[in-house]
Amino acid sequence: MILRIKKEAAKARFQNMKFFTEVRIMAYVISDDCIMCGACAAECPVGAISEGETKYQIDPDVCVECGACEATCPVGAPHPGE
Numbered sequence: 001m002i003l004r005i006k007k008e009a010a011k012a013r014f015q016n017m018k019f020f021t022e023v024r025i026m027a028y029v030i031s032d033d034c035i036m037c038g039a040c041a042a043e044c045p046v047g048a049i050s051e052g053e054t055k056y057q058i059d060p061d062v063c064v065e066c067g068a069c070e071a072t073c074p075v076g077a078p079h080p081g082e
C-alpha cells in the first residue's frame with residue numbers, strides 16, 4: 001500500500017515537471033535596434049506584436065515563441081527573452 005502511494009506520488013511529481021516543461025514559454029522581446037518597420041507584426045501568427053512609443057513591442061502573455069518575428073526583422077531586433 002505504502003509502495004503504491006509512493007509510486008503514485010512519484011508519478012504525480014513527474015507529470016507536474018512534464019507539465020511545467022511543456023508550458024514554459026519564454027516570450028520574444030524586441031531590442032532598441034527596432035526601426036519600426038512593422039514587418040514582424042504582420043508575420044506574428046498570434047497578434048502578439050504592436051507598435052510602441054519608440055519601438056514595436058511583444059505581449060509576453062500572447063507570444064508562442066514561434067520565431068517568425070526574428071526571421072522577418074531586417075535588423076535582428078526580436079530575440080528570445082531570458
Ligand code: SF4
Nearest residue numbers: 044063064066067069
Ligand atoms: S515569436 Fe512568434 S508569437 Fe512571439 S512575437 Fe514573434 S512572431 Fe509572434
Ligand code: SF4
Nearest residue numbers: 034035037038040073
Ligand atoms: S521587423 Fe524588426 S525593425 Fe521592423 S518593427 Fe519588427 S522588430 Fe522593429
